[in-house]
Amino acid sequence: MKGRILVTDDDAAIRTVVREALRREGHTVEVAASVAEQRRALAHFRPQVLVTDVVLPDGNGLEVIDEVRRLHPNLPIIVLSAQNTFTTALRATEQGAFDYLPKPFDLSELTRTIADALAAATRDEAVESDQPGEDLPLIGRSPPMQEVYRTIARVVANDLTILILGESGTGKELVAKAIHDFGPRASAPFVPINMAAIPRDLIESELFGHERGAFTGAAQRNAGRFEQAQGGTLFLDEIGDMPAEAQTRLLRVLQSGEYTPVGSARAIRADVRIIAATHQDLSRMIAEGTFREDLYYRLNVVPIRLPALRDRGDDVAELARHFLDRAAADGLPRKSLDVAAAARLTQHSWPGNVRELENLMRRLAALGRDPVIGGAQVEQQLAGASLPSIGLVPEGSSLGDAIEQQIARHIAGYGTALPPDGLYDRILAEVEKPLFKLTLAAVRGNQLRAAKLLGLNRNTLRKKLTEHGVGPQVRRSD
Numbered sequence: 001m002k003g004r005i006l007v008t009d010d011d012a013a014i015r016t017v018v019r020e021a022l023r024r025e026g027h028t029v030e031v032a033a034s035v036a037e038q039r040r041a042l043a044h045f046r047p048q049v050l051v052t053d054v055v056l057p058d059g060n061g062l063e064v065i066d067e068v069r070r071l072h073p074n075l076p077i078i079v080l081s082a083q084n085t086f087t088t089a090l091r092a093t094e095q096g097a098f099d100y101l102p103k104p105f106d107l108s109e110l111t112r113t114i115a116d117a118l119a120a121a122t123r124d125e126a127v128e129s130d131q132p133g134e135d136l137p138l139i140g141r142s143p144p145m146q147e148v149y150r151t152i153a154r155v156v157a158n159d160l161t162i163l164i165l166g167e168s169g170t171g172k173e174l175v176a177k178a179i180h181d182f183g184p185r186a187s188a189p190f191v192p193i194n195m196a197a198i199p200r201d202l203i204e205s206e207l208f209g210h211e212r213g214a215f216t217g218a219a220q221r222n223a224g225r226f227e228q229a230q231g232g233t234l235f236l237d238e239i240g241d242m243p244a245e246a247q248t249r250l251l252r253v254l255q256s257g258e259y260t261p262v263g264s265a266r267a268i269r270a271d272v273r274i275i276a277a278t279h280q281d282l283s284r285m286i287a288e289g290t291f292r293e294d295l296y297y298r299l300n301v302v303p304i305r306l307p308a309l310r311d312r313g314d315d316v317a318e319l320a321r322h323f324l325d326r327a328a329a330d331g332l333p334r335k336s337l338d339v340a341a342a343a344r345l346t347q348h349s350w351p352g353n354v355r356e357l358e359n360l361m362r363r364l365a366a367l368g369r370d371p372v373i374g375g376a377q378v379e380q381q382l383a384g385a386s387l388p389s390i391g392l393v394p395e396g397s398s399l400g401d402a403i404e405q406q407i408a409r410h411i412a413g414y415g416t417a418l419p420p421d422g423l424y425d426r427i428l429a430e431v432e433k434p435l436f437k438l439t440l441a442a443v444r445g446n447q448l449r450a451a452k453l454l455g456l457n458r459n460t461l462r463k464k465l466t467e468h469g470v471g472p473q474v475r476r477s478d
């Protein structure tokens, strides 16, 4: 069985030897030299097996297994290590690695293990696709959601273009994924692309790909999202943020069913279902001349309007319980809601969305010892939740929106040059540092309370404070 294999090792010689050996076996192989490169390759290359070294220049392969498994639960991971200790082997297995090979390893043993991993992954996929509906992703039975389900049911089996409208965090991506997962394209990729998160100049090459040398910095041919989604579904998120030129090109693709990579003369037939989404008012944008009316009509073949949380009545309590279960599955204390708490959540005139409710439930799961959450506790958190609007976050948008805008601006700042390596770590550090600083200030430097408030293990917090150089500057003031 042949497959897509990602090999992460900081040793260039090992990367080359393994890559060549696997290619000879007929596999498609990509290599990464660091955790950051591995993250990027996981997103773009979508491997079926990951082979990773433990000691990497920017992190520990074992420590990222957790993250990889959360994002790609069915991806088998084979760990290579020169450390060869029982602890490494044990930790690799404990963290869910498929197998562990001590270095130096025998190439034929590695190829055998990869074949087993591919067979196991295919088996898992088959079991999963045999049971659609087992893990129905959308929660809620309110009348507006029933309407949404009816529309989804009508469109899953065909290829009609869908436009999902709704405030930020109302579940647009979840709906798009459900349409894909329950339809005939489920075994092909679901590829999301967020128009607001990509620098304007790069949108066309991200969407349609580019040939080698198509522009400065295009050192090699790159597959665009249309190509990656071939046979599957392309989810164009925040379509209202698409620049005018890209709108024109997308329109042409939708009209002709073909796209042309940047710098190429050859048109390729697009076998892709398109689902677009936006929280913006496209009719207003059309009136203002910032969104093409003809593109709007092409996309809006079947509109799905997602209700805001405040219009979803009893769904609120059901969603709240679902998020408490999810928090428990993530290792937070298991908690339940009493009647008063459920009623209080339902009555709340939610200004925000499902994501806000999810955050609130995680906070309630992490705070306090009582396993039953009461009305007063909800009241207190709801009152506290409106506090952070100290001018940092524009009214009516969530903290997530504000961060998204900042990141989009940051990325756009690179212009046509590709962002340097390590963007993920750099942005996370930018977010983590003020979070730790402000939390410590709020609890007057008490690390134990800060750890509790953040829902982090104390040692983890301490490690992070040292990493960010936050710890020593903050002293208890009482």
Ligand SMILES: Nc1ncnc2c1ncn2[C@@H]1O[C@H](COP(=O)(O)OP(=O)(O)OP(=O)(O)O)[C@@H](O)[C@H]1O
Pocket (backbone or CB within 6 Å): 137, 138, 139, 140, 166, 167, 168, 169, 170, 171, 172, 173, 174, 175, 237, 279, 319, 322, 354, 355, 358
């Ligand atoms: N009906 C639902 N059932 C369960 N979870 C939901 C539901 N709707 C939304 N969520 C959860 O709320 C969060 C936000 O959903 P999602 O990312 O799909 O929203 P979105 O509208 O695409 O947001 P944005 O516009 O900010 O990209 C996710 O964690 C999602 O799992």
